[in-house]
Structure formats: C-alpha cells, structure tokens
Amino acid sequence: MKTRTLKILLIEDNKAEVYQVLDAIMTHNEDGMDVISSLEEKRLNNRNNYPDLIILDLNLPQHSGRQLISDIKKHEELKTNPIIVLTSSDMEDDIKTSYKKNISSYIVKPPENEEFQRAIFSALDFYSITQMPTNNYTR
Amino acid sequence: MKTKKRFDILIVEDNPADVYLIRECLSDRGIIPHLHIVNDGVEALKFLERQPPFDDKPLPKLVILDLNLPKISGFQVLEFIKKDNRFKSIPVIILSTSSSIKDISHSYSLNANCYVVKPKDLEDFSRVVGSIEDFWLETAEV
Numbered sequence: 001m002k003t004r005t006l007k008i009l010l011i012e013d014n015k016a017e018v019y020q021v022l023d024a025i026m027t028h029n030e031d032g033m034d035v036i037s038s039l040e041e042k043r044l045n046n047r048n049n050y051p052d053l054i055i056l057d058l059n060l061p062q063h064s065g066r067q068l069i070s071d072i073k074k075h076e077e078l079k080t081n082p083i084i085v086l087t088s089s090d091m092e093d094d095i096k097t098s099y100k101k102n103i104s105s106y107i108v109k110p111p112e113n114e115e116f117q118r119a120i121f122s123a124l125d126f127y128s129i130t131q132m133p134t135n136n137y138t139r
Numbered sequence: 140m141k142t143k144k145r146f147d148i149l150i151v152e153d154n155p156a157d158v159y160l161i162r163e164c165l166s167d168r169g170i171i172p173h174l175h176i177v178n179d180g181v182e183a184l185k186f187l188e189r190q191p192p193f194d195d196k197p198l199p200k201l202v203i204l205d206l207n208l209p210k211i212s213g214f215q216v217l218e219f220i221k222k223d224n225r226f227k228s229i230p231v232i233i234l235s236t237s238s239s240i241k242d243i244s245h246s247y248s249l250n251a252n253c254y255v256v257k258p259k260d261l262e263d264f265s266r267v268v269g270s271i272e273d274f275w276l277e278t279a280e281v
Binding site: 080082090095096099100102103104105106107108118119122123125126127129130131132133 | 221224227228229230238243244247248250252253254255256266267270271273274275277278279280281
C-alpha cells in the first residue's frame, strides 16, 4: 500500500521539546519537519512550505496554545489542516475544548522517551494513511 | 499505555462486507472496542440522540463514517455531529471508497477529524483498521 511521507509543522518554542519530536519524526523517516513558534513567521507565506499536518503544544510559554488553535482555524491556508495537540495536559476540559475547536486528535505526552516515540510513530503511521485536505495528497 | 477499558465505536456503514471486515481486522489486544453498527444516516442520528431502539446505548468515543449511505448522506451526518455541542467533540473518521478531491475537501470543511480511503486490497484494509485501532484506541485521548 502506497503511503505518503508527511510534511509536518511543529509549533513549539521549547528547544528540548523540539528535539524530542524531531528525533522521533526523523526516526520514522518523514518528509521533514518545519518548526515555528508563532503564526507570524514569514515562512508561512511561502506556499511551498505549507504542511500536511500541524503538531501543537497547548502549554507554550510565550503564547497560549489554546488561542493558537483558534488562530489556525482562521488562517486562510491552514484552517483545514489536521492539528494534533501534543501536550502534557491530561485535563478533561483541555481535551474536550480542543476537540470542540476542531482539532484532529489529542495526545498526552508520555513521560518516558520510549513511550513518547511509540506515540509519535502511532500518529505518523495513522496520518500517513489518511488523505489530507490540501493538494499534497497527490504526492 | 492505556489500561483495558470499554471503548464504544459507532460505525455508520451500509455494506455488510465492510462491516464484517472491520470486525475481523480489529484485534483483541489492549483496549476492547465495543462496536455499534448502524446502516444508514438516520439510524446514526437516532443512535447519538439515544432515540428508540437506541435509548440504552452509550455515547460513542469514536465514529467511523461512510459517505455513501442510504436515506441521508454521510456529509449530513458529519455536519449534524460537528454542529451539535453535545457531539462535536467526538472524533469522526471518514472511511470511504471515494478518493475524489471534492469529497475529501468537503469532509474537512465540515470538520471531519480525518479521511481514510477504503483500500480495495484485503491486506491493506487490515493494515488501515490496525492503524486506526492502534492510534485511536491506544494512543490518542478522546
């Protein structure tokens, strides 16, 4: 079965967290990952950089991840892209509210790295067999 | 890793062969899925609203939804779910034979959580169901 590698946009401003996700994604052999810490980044203006999938942490020190979900849903080019919330919060309220804001899925970050990698692999395995809303599904 | 607990899935599918295949491809490791099958969109809405004969049924944790349904279309079911505050947080996976750009875009515009094209090959179908199970039952929070 033909599956696609994914172009991933990670919205995260903690370096250690970025490396952890990057490590898992590269081990899974994806198309690459772009990292931004806010939607103001100029890179987002370049159509070639538009991702398949967005991974977002709710607990961003500089910005509210919760507000970011709403902002992405208003962003003309990103609003239908699947958003995976990857966060330490396991609060029912955060989970329900995120889904009500039309994220695609919610993952609570496992504390152990092995479990963390397994969770990322599971997500990537699943999303690589889905169809994306952008033209990238023809890749 | 999640502990074993009940996980109710609503499958909205009118093709009995596909229903059979989904059941067969789900494993019995980890979380046990409880499958609730309805064959058309009207039954799907009745199930969610807990109208007879579904008054004793639980709210599903996940919906797997075909688009080509009798009575009302999968799009109408999706729209109903995602516009109702009681149900909009339930993830909906579109599982359809259609690979048309129009159907995919329309599904996402109606806030489908994801869109999966039903593979024609049995092995691929099994892999897809396994991936849905592994991610939605064992990894994601719902």
